[in-house]
Amino acid sequence: MKLFRTLIPLEEAKNIVLTHARTLGIEELDFDAATGRVLAEDIVSDRDSPPFDRAAMDGYAVRAENTLNATPNNPVILRKSETAMVEEGEYLPVQTGMPVPNGSNAVLMLEYAKEDGSKLEVFKPVTPGKNVSFRGEDVKCGDVLLSEGRLLRAADIGLLASIGKSHVRVHRKAAIGIFSTGDELYDPKEHTSGKIADANSYILESLLRDIAKPVREGIIRDDYETLKTAIRSCTEHRDLILVSGGSSVGKRDFIADVVDDLGEMIFHGVAIRPGEPVGFGLIENTPIFCLPGYPVSLIAAFELLVRPFLYAMHGVKESPINEFFAVATKKIPSAVGRTDFVRVRLHSTDNGYFVEPLRVSGSGILTSVTKSDGFVIIEENSEGIEEGELIRVNLW
Amino acid sequence: MKLFRTLIPLEEAKNIVLTHARTLGIEELDFDAATGRVLAEDIVSDRDSPPFDRAAMDGYAVRAENTLNATPNNPVILRKSETAMVEEGEYLPVQTGMPVPNGSNAVLMLEYAKEDGSKLEVFKPVTPGKNVSFRGEDVKCGDVLLSEGRLLRAADIGLLASIGKSHVRVHRKAAIGIFSTGDELYDPKEHTSGKIADANSYILESLLRDIAKPVREGIIRDDYETLKTAIRSCTEHRDLILVSGGSSVGKRDFIADVVDDLGEMIFHGVAIRPGEPVGFGLIENTPIFCLPGYPVSLIAAFELLVRPFLYAMHGVKESPINEFFAVATKKIPSAVGRTDFVRVRLHSTDNGYFVEPLRVSGSGILTSVTKSDGFVIIEENSEGIEEGELIRVNLW
Numbered sequence: 020m021k022l023f024r025t026l027i028p029l030e031e032a033k034n035i036v037l038t039h040a041r042t043l044g045i046e047e048l049d050f051d052a053a054t055g056r057v058l059a060e061d062i063v064s065d066r067d068s069p070p071f072d073r074a075a076m077d078g079y080a081v082r083a084e085n086t087l088n089a090t091p092n093n094p095v096i097l098r099k100s101e102t103a104m105v106e107e108g109e110y111l112p113v114q115t116g117m118p119v120p121n122g123s124n125a126v127l128m129l130e131y132a133k134e135d136g137s138k139l140e141v142f143k144p145v146t147p148g149k150n151v152s153f154r155g156e157d158v159k160c161g162d163v164l165l166s167e168g169r170l171l172r173a174a175d176i177g178l179l180a181s182i183g184k185s186h187v188r189v190h191r192k193a194a195i196g197i198f199s200t201g202d203e204l205y206d207p208k209e210h211t212s213g214k215i216a217d218a219n220s221y222i223l224e225s226l227l228r229d230i231a232k233p234v235r236e237g238i239i240r241d242d243y244e245t246l247k248t249a250i251r252s253c254t255e256h257r258d259l260i261l262v263s264g265g266s267s268v269g270k271r272d273f274i275a276d277v278v279d280d281l282g283e284m285i286f287h288g289v290a291i292r293p294g295e296p297v298g299f300g301l302i303e304n305t306p307i308f309c310l311p312g313y314p315v316s317l318i319a320a321f322e323l324l325v326r327p328f329l330y331a332m333h334g335v336k337e338s339p340i341n342e343f344f345a346v347a348t349k350k351i352p353s354a355v356g357r358t359d360f361v362r363v364r365l366h367s368t369d370n371g372y373f374v375e376p377l378r379v380s381g382s383g384i385l386t387s388v389t390k391s392d393g394f395v396i397i398e399e400n401s402e403g404i405e406e407g408e409l410i411r412v413n414l415w
Numbered sequence: 416m417k418l419f420r421t422l423i424p425l426e427e428a429k430n431i432v433l434t435h436a437r438t439l440g441i442e443e444l445d446f447d448a449a450t451g452r453v454l455a456e457d458i459v460s461d462r463d464s465p466p467f468d469r470a471a472m473d474g475y476a477v478r479a480e481n482t483l484n485a486t487p488n489n490p491v492i493l494r495k496s497e498t499a500m501v502e503e504g505e506y507l508p509v510q511t512g513m514p515v516p517n518g519s520n521a522v523l524m525l526e527y528a529k530e531d532g533s534k535l536e537v538f539k540p541v542t543p544g545k546n547v548s549f550r551g552e553d554v555k556c557g558d559v560l561l562s563e564g565r566l567l568r569a570a571d572i573g574l575l576a577s578i579g580k581s582h583v584r585v586h587r588k589a590a591i592g593i594f595s596t597g598d599e600l601y602d603p604k605e606h607t608s609g610k611i612a613d614a615n616s617y618i619l620e621s622l623l624r625d626i627a628k629p630v631r632e633g634i635i636r637d638d639y640e641t642l643k644t645a646i647r648s649c650t651e652h653r654d655l656i657l658v659s660g661g662s663s664v665g666k667r668d669f670i671a672d673v674v675d676d677l678g679e680m681i682f683h684g685v686a687i688r689p690g691e692p693v694g695f696g697l698i699e700n701t702p703i704f705c706l707p708g709y710p711v712s713l714i715a716a717f718e719l720l721v722r723p724f725l726y727a728m729h730g731v732k733e734s735p736i737n738e739f740f741a742v743a744t745k746k747i748p749s750a751v752g753r754t755d756f757v758r759v760r761l762h763s764t765d766n767g768y769f770v771e772p773l774r775v776s777g778s779g780i781l782t783s784v785t786k787s788d789g790f791v792i793i794e795e796n797s798e799g800i801e802e803g804e805l806i807r808v809n810l811w
Contacts, residue, residue: 049604050603050604050617051604051617051620051621054621054624068781070611115692115708115709116599116611116708116709152780156780157780157781157782157783158782164782164785165785172621172811173618173621173622173714174618174710174714174781174784174785174811175785176617176618176620176621177614177615177617177618177621177710177781178614178781178782178785179603179617180603180612180613180614180617180618181603181611181612181614181710181781182612183603183607183608183612184603185603185604185607203512207446207575207576207577207579207580207581208445208446208447208581211579211581212579215466215512216576216577216578216579217576218573218574218576218577219573221446221447221572221573221575221576222569222570222572222573222576224447224572225447225450225568225569225572225573226569228450296511312511312512313511313512314570314573314577318569318570339788339810339811340761340788340789340810341810343739343740343741343767343768344739344740344741344766344767344768345739345740365736370740370805371739371740371805372739372740384548384552384553385464385553385570385573385574385577386553386554386560386574388570389560389561389570389571389574392735392736393736409766409767414735414736414737415568415569415570415735
């Protein structure tokens, strides 16, 4: 297998990796530990919510028809009920969330009335049902509240709490082994100087921390047997391996050869820029991505291929929206036949966001990522983006 | 102090709370533990990056002027240098990231040449500087790479690694005490049934988990002295207190009175919907938010007031963009004199995103949040949004 000789299109590469993405089983968690996790079951309500007709406002429970002719100058006078029931011509004070008393059908807001002892002056009519949340209005018993595949966020956790769902089944997190390779690398946590500090392991660890269980396995020197031993041992106790190249002679072929030796490289080289040297293989059943050594290329390959794979591997079917549209402030040229990953900065105006490409090339330029707000993907069959064009932007 | 009688505008409320937001000091962390934390120092590069002129591509280091007339039919022939230096008519193979050999000034891509033994056929000319990343091109010694107040993300961690910045100073996280109040509430983690499950503590805990250190302090019954004791004790060891109302008679006045007793309520009631009953006070120097009992009101008050406060309290000056523009598919009416918090769903088309309001009222309807992709804020002086209008959308 030779690198750069067999570039495949991004869509083909994405389809291949997704074919090999399998979820890792299910675990049960306390509902409040499930933020950021992916549901492995449908959540069905076992109750109506609200459980009774309740006041949606602080105010006075009344019969709407009694307030029909109320005006500020000619208020309707109601008397306070002496029971729990509101009868003709009566009212009862209610607080938000309380059951609406039997006999009443609306809640009059505090500001539209004045209570004096056990008499109420009503200044404005209310319509039946006003300021009442009816039983089952939010959720009916049997409703699917959250679907399998949902990436859970704060309001979802609240919804689980509100129906008393104390445990939830979620997809298991992948344990992901992260290697950097290259004789020239040093670990900036362990040494204070060296040739090139390994940034890639830390970038990957940070990118993975919310969705998976990343494990930095360290830096491997450019030696075939060392690499082979490390990778083989790792396949035994990780669900996925990410190896990023260093930047010295021949190391990428080392990795591809090691994977071919222990298993099979499925592709190596994708028509994306940056990120072109990305490869994917399988060792026994453990998937392995060979990622570029340059940090920006690494991030591009991660966003274009690894992230979709990770989402599939974690069973994600519904995740928060993370892309939107904005207008290009300048032409962004691109070659037909490859997908470009362009870092962009956004400028907010009253007429929407405008997109400025930060740098189209320069895969070593990590500041092209840190200075950007997100990225734009220019598809393979596109010659680029014209000034003034409305384009999709992905946010970091 | 009476609730609902003294509604203040959102902008005024926001200004008041921001006046009382103070950062909590600084701690030093390993750089790789700083994802999601807020920088408390400028990060200045102590080196050039790249540290030397290096190859940006796998290929052959050449003198650009030697390739001037190369064509596929009439290749230029170069000979392999026998030293580390590229002289007139010579080349040397280089891998991405390697120093470019002295004497060369460009890297010819693999596909534009064919190596045969120690001879290279060149099929295409390169320009000087082509495929070379020059020393300091990414970062110059002395450049500010990341500024104080930056919320750190993956690429930033990589940038810290790449300059060997092993420790960083970040703003300390706030320890935040979370209470729910109300006789009708039960904790769904502890009991399987009851009147109303407390969702609010869990929503707040989940919303806070990335930026702060939330601590659920539990449910307090509607009893003045119990509430007072719990709040006072909490002010002694938390940096901020969030209390959400339950939904029974008089409880909101309890909290406001307790705060006034122990310290001072600064405002109580803001012209926002939902979220109106939100209040803010100080007990000694500990800020306390009194939040609405209805989950959607709670979330609205959180997004409109607590989040800006939290960001200020954590020193955030630069955070990822989380809002964009989309077109309203229908009219969203709103009353002048209050700010509306409208949950919306987004529909993606090739012409951008379209916004559909999910529900303007119904503060108990938590599914109006879980079914939404984000929210729209309709400002106090607006009568609402017209169909077809371009509006700002905040993503969850």
